[in-house]
Amino acid sequence: MDQPYVTLKTKNGIGTIEFFHPNKNAMPTLVLDLLVETIQKADLDQNIRVIVLQSGGDRTFCAGASFNELVAIEDAKTGEKFFSGFANVINAMRSxxxxxxxRVQGKAVGGGVGLAAATDYCLASKYASIKLSELSIGIGPFVIEPAVSRKMGKPTMAQMTINAEAFYSAEFAETHGLYAEVFETNESLDKGVLALVEKLSTYNPEALTEMKRVIWEGTEHWEDLLQERAKISGALVLSEFTKNTLKRFK
Incomplete structure (x- = not known):
């Protein structure tokens, strides 16, 4: 696998969305936009009752923003547009x-933590440690913060953000509400995901829809909030500090 992709496969009422990028499943604009389109497509598909979100490969779940694309940003409008990609994905998942x-099989960094937090129920392997590294490169997890804080609490979000270079274990993520359950192997993770979604696919779809609405109650303002946060990140990525830091990672 050497080309980025986003796919949707449907079987027995279960829609599986998989995204991939050869650079540790990083998220350039192309992948973010495709992910939004695919989530919306799955939402409209009457044959799908429940959705699984996963990434390709056996290692990193998602490395967050594409550093190469961040380095190339030269103006605030482009920066806002890039970070709006993450905002759009979270809002697509929420709505x-x-x-x-x-399904989180490996490490989640930055935006990857945001994706996990924006799911309705998340299962992970013991290798799925998490990190909010944004502050260390001169920006911050502004766009994903509402989703992370909603799942893990603001004190935990602040702890991870301030200790920006530390990975926190999958067990930590489970204790603080990001993961519902942690499995020893990817094989057992897959069995756990399958057992759950097969069960959910037999439930009353109207009840599932109403439950989804209740779960996300009070987040209707996120359309505007996340866009405002994208502006903050889009401006900060132009700072000399951030530019110099990103070049070291490139």
Whole structure:
């Protein structure tokens, strides 16, 4: 696998969305936009009752923003547009009428933590440690913060953000509400995900839709909030500090 992709496969009422990028499943604009389109497509598909969100490969779940694309940003409008990609994905997940079950098989960094937090229920392997590294490169997890704080609490979000270079274990993520369950192997993770979604696919779809609405109650303002946060990140990525830091990672 050497080309980025986003796919949707449907079987027995289960829609599996998989994204991939050869650079540790980083998220350039192309992948972010495709992910939004695919989530919306799955939402409209009457054959799908529950959605699984996963990434390709056996290692990193998602490395967050594409450093190469961040380095190339030269103006605030372009920066805002890039970070709006993450905002659009979170809002697509939030407004989707179907439950989205996360499968996190490996490390999640920055935006990857945001994706996990925006699922309705998330299962992970013991290798799925997490990190909010944004502050260390001169920006911050502004766009994903509402989703992370909503799942893990603001004190935990602040702890991870301030200790920006530390990975926190999957067990930590489970204790603080990001993961519902942690499995020893990817094989057992897959069995756990399958057992859950097969069960959910037999439930009353109207009840599932109403439950989804209740789960996300009070987040209707996120359309505007996340866009405002994208502006903050889009401006900060132009700072000399951030530019110099990103070049070292490139």
């Amino acid at each position: 989707c009428s179907k439950l989205i079950i996360g």
